[in-house]
Amino acid sequence: MKRKAEKAQAAAPVSAFAARKARQATQAPVAAEKPQIVEPVVEPPPKRARRSLEKQSTVPSPTEENPAQLRRSSRRKEDKSKTEKATQPARADPVPETSQQATEPVSPNSSEDQESSDEELEEDVTVNGSEGVGLGALEGDADGYESPADTPVQVQDFPLSKTRLSKNNIVYSDEHRLCVRIKEKMSMVMLGHYDVWVKRGVISLMGAKLHPSSRVYRVYAPSTHSLPVIKCIAGVNGEAEVEFKSCHSGIYRLKDLSPLYQRIWNGKNTAADKLTLKGASPSAKRTFSVLYTSADDSLKRHLRPLHLEKQWSAAIKSLSQRGGRLKTLICGPKGSGKSTFSRYLLNHLLSPAPQTETNYCNADGVAFLDLDPGQPEFAPMGQVYLVHLRSPVFGPPFSHPSLDGSRDGTIVRAHHIGATSPKEDSDHYVLAAMDLMERYRALQASYPQCPLIINYPGWIFGLGLEVATYLVRSLGLSDVVYMSEKGPAEVVEPLAQAAYQSKVPLTILPSQPTDFVNRSSAQLRSMQMQSYFHMTRPGNIETPLWLEKPLSRTNPFHVHYSGPQQGIQGIMVMGTQIHPDLLHEVLDGSIVAVVAVESPHAILGQNSGPMLSNTAETDPDHDTPMDDTPSSPSMSSSTITSNITRTPTEDLPYLFVGSGSSNPLDPKVSHCLGLALVRSVNISSRTLELVTPIPGSRIRASLAQGHGLVLVRGLLDNPNWAISEDYHSARAAEKRHREATEKLKKNNATTNTNAVEDGIDAERQMLKDRIRRASNVPWMTVVEDNSRRHREAVQREKSLWKLRKKAYPGSDSEGDW
Known part of the structure; x- marks a missing residue:
């Protein structure tokens, strides 16, 4: 009878208030011993792909099944947060949706470098069934070494610069330049990208000692890495005079193509920037910002200086x-x-x-x-x-x-x-x-x-x-x-x-x-990889430039893989043997290496010899094949040619030598010119559409030396960033149009006519159609109006990553690095 009474008492309903009181009474001794209570954080497995959005949408969460449970959970966490506020540090890893950090609004920035999270993450992008792009795609490395931080990390007011700017140490400043005097053993930290010119004294920057000269050095200091420290080590009258200048290389435009490039440069003007921009336009903003502490960052990121032991x-x-x-x-x-x-x-x-x-x-x-x-x-x-x-x-x-x-x-x-x-x-x-x-x-x-x-x-x-x-x-x-x-x-x-x-x-x-990275x-x-494919070096400019045009909108190089104008000798797949019928699927949309072969006996284990003949190639400076290029002489004695198998449907030159996996090319008689993205395989014209940043002069020089070209498909990461470029570019264009429209309506609120509004609506509809077309591509799924996943993505974007090392032999990761 006593056991039955206990069971009945346990099964009786208990109010939320009584349950909370009972839980606090049972947890009181534990709280006295351990004042810092860390709530468990569910972290995605680093080695297992996340479930697709379709599967997740069919499985309701406990809070979705019972709204009352959500309300009780919210009240419990709110009361618990009040009791633990004095002892619990600020959380930097993913937190529950009902926490205060998840509900804090992100202040928008009018500058082009700062992005508002609520605009960026309205939709969730999934590539190949897993989140491969987007700010919500902070997945761990394939080897399982990196994952969201499982311990709370407080956003500290970390000191960065020892030098405080004032009228005494500011030589001159405007919208583009800032010249300051730095005393010996004092330092400054900048966030962004800029040019450095040492006018007097000697400074140290990332291990280099820069002396006075006419040379200007370009510095890239994003928040993805520790910020470089500029320190005066010798000066005239104890001071060094240094000029910082804004630079416009276009690398910040990559944020329109990938969320990974968003929120990595300087945000709003700091207090030091406002001091040096007095008298300038209110909208003036340099490509760099002076930071005294990490709290000066408007985006509240975990910034650290780069110091050496x-x-x-x-x-x-x-x-x-x-x-x-x-x-x-x-x-x-x-x-x-x-x-x-x-x-x-x-x-x-x-x-x-x-x-x-x-x-x-x-x-x-x-x-x-x-x-x-x-x-x-x-x-x-x-x-x-x-x-x-x-x-x-x-x-x-x-x-x-x-x-x-x-x-x-x-x-x-x-x-x-x-x-x-x-x-x-x-x-x-x-x-x-x-x-x-x-x-x-x-x-x-x-x-x-x-x-x-x-x-x-x-x-x-x-x-x-x-x-x-x-x-x-x-x-x-x-x-x-x-x-x-x-x-x-x-x-x-x-x-x-x-x-x-x-x-x-x-x-x-x-x-x-670095314990925590973003x-x-x-x-x-x-x-x-994305920077590699979008970087260009014009002949008359010494520094590189980056173009924000998606790769799908760039003019490809058309290279013949068969026929009298064949430009490549063969296509090799490393790591595994595939059936020739599957070469088209393996090659389409993949990253390949363009390898120059200096000998027909370039397969490992065979004797090397001089290349017998030249091969034709597409002119990289043009978008059409070189029809006037002489055809390649016969290479019947070539070992590479004798090991080529033509695919039955596409007629692709499949180069395979070995058993189980293809033998690689001999490094003594081959070298890599660069990488290329195979955009498509045109079977009717027997051509490949390649997008590559390899200079045309380098390919022509290799062909002039009698080298053949082989495309090597390896085991590199899938180019998910290239698949989603069109979508992110369309979203960025739509956002710029919306901001420009709001600004126009604000400035000309009384002069707007119906004709102007009709033109704005037509352009807005055109941009929406562009977004719809860009989201309807293979291997990518866009889920709209998913507020819960949107909030989770915001929290993952704010999270830090902790590096976990397994530095002992015999572990399951000793082959990883």
């Missing part, structure tokens, strides 16, 4: 003293700061240091051998390359995705790995690295005092460790740098032994990772 600074100074004899390999776990250290060392070697500080004066530039195909510095993903640099670079990789035609440096040679990880084909990876090292030795014949920096990926466990130790023994290095003091010993000991056998010193430095590695790769 003392051990890093000492190691950079020690390594730079070797001058032209320096050949260092930088390795370490993923997220340890290898790229940042390499960039600082590179800029330090390239900065024009005076002769009084050191006996070394860099006149031959610096060679940078990038062996990280997943996060390359000066090339799109999937490539390893050797670049010869002559000027320091200031900005993240997506601000310099290519160096074709740049005065800052040139790519000596590049090889396409076909994947973002070397583990897919380690033998091909090692051969490519050895060939690039041979090219560096050849470069030393012209530049004998050119040092070498080798950036090794975070693939440092298992087979990656064997590759690293092999490179240490065989490359003839002068130094090895390992970026982790925490080991593990299973990695450090073999590296130390290999360095000892090669009589090379091993330097172990502490890692300096873009994942996969998203940064997408940004770099």
Whole structure:
């Protein structure tokens, strides 16, 4: 009877107030021991694709089934937030919809760089059944290392600049320029992109020491990375005079093509900007903003300055003293700061240091051998390359995705790995690295005092460790740098032994990772790829420009793949063997590498020889095929030609040699010219429509040397960003029209006529039709008027990302990096 009474009492309905009182009474001892209570946050699995919108729409949530439950939950969370407000830090990761942060309105900005979230996220975009684009697409990397922060992160008032602007240190300022005096050991931090001109004194910027000269350096400082610090290290009368100038490279226009580029530049004018813009137009705004603290940011982002550890600074100074004899390999776990250290060392070697500080004066530039195909510095993903640099670079990789035609440096040679990880084909990876090292030795014949920096990926466990130790023994290095003091010993000991056998010193430095970021590695790769395809270098302009036209609206290159005017020798698919009938589906809409083949025996394992003949190609400077190009001579003796299988329907030249997967091309007799997007395959005319930023002069020079062209389809990320460009561009055009219309009505409220209103309505309808057409494309689904998902997307956009490392061998991710 007693047990039945207890069951009846438990089943009796309890009011929300009584339940809350009972819960607070039971949680009181726990709250006394742990004052900071963290609510559990549901985080999407990083390795599993999210359910499609159609599936999600058919599964009602608990709050949708019972509205009363939603009201009770809201009251409970509201009362709980009042009791925990003093102890709970501000949450930066995704929070429930009913929290105060989710209901706070985002203040709109009239400038073109700031976007209002409620306008950007009215609709949710899904690519291939998972959110591949849009601000709601903050998915983790494929290897499962990055995910939304599972601990609350407070938005701190973090100090950035030590220098406070006033009338005493402002030399002059207008709508475009700002010239200031910075005292010694004082610093300034800017957000945005700008040109720097040092007029007096010496400043340090991202490892480089900039002295007074007529040279102007361009700096890209987005919120996706730590902000560079401008510090005065020597001055005239204790001060350095520096001018900052707005620049209009067009990179900010990429926000109209991808939400990943939104909210990364400067927002509204800060207090320092308003001080220096007195007397200017109220709408005046530079492309950069001076920040004293992170609280000055109008978008309330987690901004941090880019500072170095003392051990890093000492190691950079020690390594730079070797001058032209320096050949260092930088390795370490993923997220340890290898790229940042390499960039600082590179800029330090390239900065024009005076002769009084050191006996070394860099006149031959610096060679940078990038062996990280997943996060390359000066090339799109999937490539390893050797670049010869002559000027320091200031900005993240997506601000310099290519160096074709740049005065800052040139790519000596590049090889396409076909994947973002070397583990897919380690033998091909090692051969490519050895060939690039041979090219560096050849470069030393012209530049004998050119040092070498080798950036090794975070693939440092298992087979990656064997590759690293092999490179240490065989490359003839002068130094090895390992970026982790925490080991593990299973990695450090073999590296130390290999360095000892090669009589090379091993330097172990502490890692300096960025715990929280607002873009994942996969998203940064997408940004770099999109920047690569939209960047151009006009002949009369030294700095690059970015075009905001979607790739679908650009004129493609028509290349014949069959017939007498055949421009490519074959199409290769790396990583797996596919049936020839499926080559069309695999190729259409994919990213391919344009590889120049220097020998018909370019398949690995075959003897190399000179290329026998030239091949025809489409003129990259025109949109039509080169009909007057002479046809290619017969290459019956070519090994590549003999291994080509024509597809039965499309007549595509499928190049496959191997068993299970295709053997790659030999790096000794082939090199990568760049990447291209296959927009379509025209079967009737036997042509491919390619969109590529490869300069036409480079393709013509390769053909003039007798090289053949092969398209290589690897295992790179799908170009979801290219699929959704038309949609985001149409939405941006519609938003600009709406803002212009509202402004026109506000200024001419009494003079508007019916004819003007009819024209505005017609244009608005035309833009809506454009949005409708852009949203009706394959592999993309647009869900309109979904307020709940819209609010969730807003919260994900505000969330930070935390890097989680598995730095031990034998784990399930030891092959990832």
